[in-house]
Amino acid sequence: MATNNCVDSKSFYGCAKSQQFWALLALGGLAMLGTLFAFFTLEHHGHILTGMNNQIVWGLPHVFAVFLIVAASGVLNVASIGSVFGKKIYKARAPLSGLLALAMLAGGLGVLVLDLGRSDRLVVAMTHYNFKSIFAWNMIFYNGFFAIVGLYLITLMSRNLKQYSKPVGLLAFLWRLALTTATGSIFGFLVARAGYNSALYAPMFIIYSFGYGLAAFIVVQSVMYKWNNIEVDVNILARLKNLLAVFIAAGLYFTIVLHLTNMYFAKQWDYEHFILVSGGIYTTLFWLGQVLIGGILPIMLLFSPAAKQHPAIVFVAALLVVIGGHAQMYVTIVGGQAFPLDMFPGYAVSSSFYDGEIHQYTPSIWELMLGMGGIAIAFLVTTIAVHILKFIPADDFKDIELADH
Amino acid sequence: MSEHQFNQDAGQDRRDFLKTSAGLAGLTLAPGVLLYGISAYGRAPDEPASSEVRWGMLIDTTKCSSGCNDCVTACNTENGLDGKTGPQDSQWIRKVHIKDLQTSEQHDLPMMCQHCEHPPCVDVCPTGASFKRADGIVLVDRHICIGCRYCMMACPYKARSFVHEPLHDQKPDVPRGKGCVEACTFCVQRVDNDEQPACVEACNKAEHNAMLFGDLNNPASDIAKAVKTYATTEVRADLRLNTGVRYQGI
Ligand code: SF4
Numbered sequence: 001m002a003t004n005n006c007v008d009s010k011s012f013y014g015c016a017k018s019q020q021f022w023a024l025l026a027l028g029g030l031a032m033l034g035t036l037f038a039f040f041t042l043e044h045h046g047h048i049l050t051g052m053n054n055q056i057v058w059g060l061p062h063v064f065a066v067f068l069i070v071a072a073s074g075v076l077n078v079a080s081i082g083s084v085f086g087k088k089i090y091k092a093r094a095p096l097s098g099l100l101a102l103a104m105l106a107g108g109l110g111v112l113v114l115d116l117g118r119s120d121r122l123v124v125a126m127t128h129y130n131f132k133s134i135f136a137w138n139m140i141f142y143n144g145f146f147a148i149v150g151l152y153l154i155t156l157m158s159r160n161l162k163q164y165s166k167p168v169g170l171l172a173f174l175w176r177l178a179l180t181t182a183t184g185s186i187f188g189f190l191v192a193r194a195g196y197n198s199a200l201y202a203p204m205f206i207i208y209s210f211g212y213g214l215a216a217f218i219v220v221q222s223v224m225y226k227w228n229n230i231e232v233d234v235n236i237l238a239r240l241k242n243l244l245a246v247f248i249a250a251g252l253y254f255t256i257v258l259h260l261t262n263m264y265f266a267k268q269w270d271y272e273h274f275i276l277v278s279g280g281i282y283t284t285l286f287w288l289g290q291v292l293i294g295g296i297l298p299i300m301l302l303f304s305p306a307a308k309q310h311p312a313i314v315f316v317a318a319l320l321v322v323i324g325g326h327a328q329m330y331v332t333i334v335g336g337q338a339f340p341l342d343m344f345p346g347y348a349v350s351s352s353f354y355d356g357e358i359h360q361y362t363p364s365i366w367e368l369m370l371g372m373g374g375i376a377i378a379f380l381v382t383t384i385a386v387h388i389l390k391f392i393p394a395d396d397f398k399d400i401e402l403a404d405h
Numbered sequence: 406m407s408e409h410q411f412n413q414d415a416g417q418d419r420r421d422f423l424k425t426s427a428g429l430a431g432l433t434l435a436p437g438v439l440l441y442g443i444s445a446y447g448r449a450p451d452e453p454a455s456s457e458v459r460w461g462m463l464i465d466t467t468k469c470s471s472g473c474n475d476c477v478t479a480c481n482t483e484n485g486l487d488g489k490t491g492p493q494d495s496q497w498i499r500k501v502h503i504k505d506l507q508t509s510e511q512h513d514l515p516m517m518c519q520h521c522e523h524p525p526c527v528d529v530c531p532t533g534a535s536f537k538r539a540d541g542i543v544l545v546d547r548h549i550c551i552g553c554r555y556c557m558m559a560c561p562y563k564a565r566s567f568v569h570e571p572l573h574d575q576k577p578d579v580p581r582g583k584g585c586v587e588a589c590t591f592c593v594q595r596v597d598n599d600e601q602p603a604c605v606e607a608c609n610k611a612e613h614n615a616m617l618f619g620d621l622n623n624p625a626s627d628i629a630k631a632v633k634t635y636a637t638t639e640v641r642a643d644l645r646l647n648t649g650v651r652y653q654g655i
Contacts, residue, residue, distance in 0.1 A: 046570040046583045053492035054566045057554040117552015117567060117584030125551050128532040135531040135555050191644060192525065192561030341563055343516075343640050344655075347503040351516070352490040353563060355501055360492070 020227075021387050028380040035373025038366045039114045047117065050367050055359035056337050061115040063329040064371035067212065068108030068378060069142075069183055070205055071325065073176040074213020076101040076149065080176075083156075083169030089236050092393045093221070094169075098153040099385050100220060100378075101176075101213075102146065107378035109142055114370055134185045141179040148172045157389065180206045187332065194271035195336030200261060204254040208328065211247035215298075215321035218244065220382065222315040224392055232311050241314045245302040248321060252295045255328075274339050274358070275331065282335035285327045294324010334361055448597055456539040459522075459649065460591055461621035462605070463628050463637060464514055466654035468615035471513040474500055476616065479607030480517075483592055485576040495566035497589045498604055503655070512655050515604065515616070517589035518543055518564040519640065520649030526556035526565065535586075541621075541649050542591050552584040561641045564588050591618075591649075621649070 042049060052059040078097035082090030090097075113119055129136045152172045155165040184205030190196035218240055225232050259276065262268040275282055298317040307313040338359045343349065349356030385391060448454065480498045481488040490496060498517040504510070524543045526535045534549035535556050545556075545565075557565045565588040572581055578594040581587055592602035600606075605616040619628035631637075637651040 047567065048493055048570040053569070054495070054557070055492060055563075057557045057567060112553075117554070117586070118550065121549075121551045124532055124549055128534075128549055130527075130530055130533040132528050133531045133555075135529060135553065139531060186555075189529070190558055192559065192641065337558070341561060343501075343562060344503050346507070347505055349501060349503050351499045351501040353496045353499040353501075353516075354492065355499075355516075355563065 021383070024383050025380070028376050028383060031372055031376035032380065034369045035114065035376060038369035038373075039119070042366055042370070043119070049364060051361055051363045052367070053359075053361075055354050056334060056361040058333055058337065059361060060330075060334075060363040060367040061111050061370045062333050063326060064374045065108045065111035065115070066183070066333065067325055067329045068104045068111070068374045070180060070209045070329075071212035071216045071322075072101045072104035072108060073145075073180045073183070074209030074211065075104060075217050076172060076176050077210055077213055078217050079152070079156075080169060080173040083152075083165050084173050089239060093217070094165075095153060095156050095389075096221065096224075096386075096391045096393060097217060098149050098156065098172075099391055100217060100382060101149050102153070103378040103381035103385070104216065105142060105145060106381055107374035107376070110377045111371055111374040114373060134182055134189050138179075138182045138186065141175070141182050144175060145172075145179055148175050176209075177206060180209045187336070192341060193336060193339075194262075194266075194268045194342060195275070195332075195339055198258060198261065198266070200254065200258045204251075204258060207247070207250045207254050208325070211244065211251045211321055212325040214240070214244050214247055215318040215325070218314060218318035219322060221393065222311060222318070224386070225311070228392070230392075234308060237311055237314055238308055241302045241307055241317070244314075244318065244321070245299050248295055248299055248302075252291070255290070255295075270342075271339050275335055279335060279338070279358075282331050282338060286331045286335075289327020290324050290331060292324075293320050294327060298324070337361075454538040454540040454542070457622060458540040459621040460520065460541050460596065461619065461628055461632075461649040461651065462520075462591070462602075463617040463631050463651050463653060465615045465617075466512045466514045466652055468613050468654075469513050469515065470611075470613055470615075471502070471511075473611060473613060475607040475611045475613075476500075476515050476604035479603040480589070480592075483576075483595070483603035484579045484590075485572075485574070485581065493569040495568060495587060497566070497587070514652060514655065516562060516564070516640075517604075517650070518591075519562050519646070520589075520591060522647035522649070524646065525559040525561065525644075529555045529559040531555065538593075542593055542596070543588075544590055544593065545586055545588065547580050547582055547585045547587070550585040552586065554586060556586055561644055561646070 050059065075097055078090050079094035079101075081087050082092070082094040082097075113122060116122075116125075118124075125139065129140070131137070148168070149172050152165065152168045155161040155168050181202040184202035187196045188198055188201030221232070259272060263272050275286055277283060279286075298320045301307060301313050301317040301320070304313065307317070338361060340349075340354075340356050340358065343355070477496075477498050477500060478488070480486070484497060486495055486497060498515050501514055501516045503512050503514070520537075520541055520543045522537075522541065524535070524537055527537055527543065529535075531553060532549045532551055534546045534551070535543070536546060537543050552567065554567055557563075557567060565586050567586050568581060568583050571583045575581055579590075592600075592604075595602060601609075601618050605618045608614065608616045617628050617631060619626040621629055621632065623629055631653075632651060635653055637653050638655055639646070639648045639651060
């Protein structure tokens with residue numbers, strides 16, 4: 001139950017001390033400054049300062065960026081369940097869900113752009129489209145996502161346009177499914193590489209996006225409630241936590257299917273052995289990060305009897321999913337490249353260009369600073385928007401009780 | 406490898422051209438001469454590359470000497486690469502050593518951009534910077550490349566390099582640049598001048614003669630005759646990319 005009249009006040013931060021808002025802004029701004037510093041340094045010296053090379057061409061920045069983009073699509077789920085499927089407790093969360101979707105997508109794309117070899121050619125990227133390229137399609141989907149979700153937020157928040165929120169919400173829902181299909185396909189279409197080249201990537205990324213998005217939503221919502229000394233209603237908590245558990249379980253299921261198909265149909269035994277058994281950091285990140293921290297532990301926490309009463313447990317579980325999600329992206333993106341291309345099956349291969357060997361990658365501080373920029377952008381957009389407009393879920397508690405019966 | 410496989414794209418144009426040529430043959434022999442002429446490949450800067458031609462290379466691994474690195478050195482000199490081989494350095498061509506895991510039979514071969522008829526790098530490039538010329542040479546337009554490196558993810562041959570640091574003293578006819586992706590161009594600046602790629606020239610000079618360059622579409626060319634006569638191999642033939650570079654002896 002709400003115990004603080006902040007819910008009724010015009011803006012969430014309106015009642016928080018404004019110094020706190022400025023402190024948050026300064027924190028985000030500082031991180032952003034670091035990112036820009038890294039960007040200009042790399043712009044001047046080139047990617048030579050990073051750990052990325054001609055073997056591992058996508059590194060830590062892409063781990064952060066793709067996580068944010070995938071989670072951005074998933075975080076919109078909360079709004080979709082509310083608007084499209086008419087569930088009231090989710091409807092109350094639709095504006096926050098839409099805002100986070102925009103903020104996280106902006107963050108993810110920001111990192112991708114800052115990491116380009118020629119970021120100054122952004123206009124070229126926006127004006128030259130190769131329609132055969134799934135990457136180009138992604139750009140179209142991202143731009144469309146901004147437009148549609150932006151419109152959706154307007155319909156949700158304005159009094160006169162409310163009736164349009166359902167059709168626009170449906171469009172946003174379908175669009176984000178297409179978007180994540182395209183994001184997964186960036187990897188799935190890489191036919192030459194053992195770790196990718198699977199039609200499973202598209203649906204798997206959609207399932208991952210559900211889990212990561214909802215987890216990110218729960219994390220942000222928990223922080224907002226805590227900040228305002230509001231206790232989340234146990235019924236709402238129960239709904240969100242059960243849904244998160246289902247999404248995580250589905251994600252684990254897809255992970256298992258991907259590896260099984262790789263082993264039994266695609267016969268990628270060597271690659272599977274590398275990721276699952278002998279891959280060092282990738283194997284550790286897979287089992288410890290993706291499976292244990294991002295999967296099994298959160299499910300156990302969410303189903304523990306105490307989770308029903310303690311929002312902190314759900315918060316921790318959601319945080320673990322976010323951490324595990326980053327581990328998954330690292331395994332998928334970097335691990336997939338670390339394993340050498342099999343150009344000559346049945347032969348041992350060696351060359352001055354590192355053919356036939358596991359490729360090494362040690363990220364530098366510059367990449368970390370670039371990657372953190374994504375989180376900083378998402379954080380700043382959210383903090384400012386929440387300060388100006390009303391985004392905190394204001395539940396009609398009557399509805400919750402009705403829905404329970 | 407039969408000849409018609411090289412002609413998947415150019416085939417129709419070529420047939421049309423042959424018809425036209427046959428029609429004109431009564432009047433003049435010139436079209437036939439143009440079509441089958443072995444030289445006359447040089448083209449003026451404003452003249453577009455012709456789809457009548459499909460440039461290709463045949464590499465005989467039995468002639469490639471294990472200690473020799475002449476093709477690599479020649480490539481570096483011709484294209485202004487510094488020859489360093491760190492993980493972040495560009496390598497347009499490299500010597501690859503392969504050893505059969507069962508029989509221990511060993512080969513050495515040069516590996517570079519295979520100039521596919523259906524290049525995955527061109528398919529995935531978001532801006533169209535990766536492109537294939539009408540004569541089959543796969544290139545990067547360094548003014549449109551945004552340095553996303555998706556083409557490097559897609560290439561089955563690890564043929565591409567990303568320029569990780571600022572470049573100095575570049576060769577005027579080989580445009581390269583920091584933040585862009587690059588790869589073997591078949592020495593397009595030489596081919597357009599009726600010369601052989603630098604690697605091929607160096608290999609011949611060392612009297613190994615392991616590399617043969619020419620027009621796969623021209624039945625009179627040495628390379629077309631060779632691929633018609635001997636069994637040749639495409640690397641990753643399973644991907645059905647119809648590579649312009651073929652190997653013999655593996
Ligand atoms: S790095 Fe350049 S050539 Fe390669 S896909 Fe990106 S834009 Fe195209």
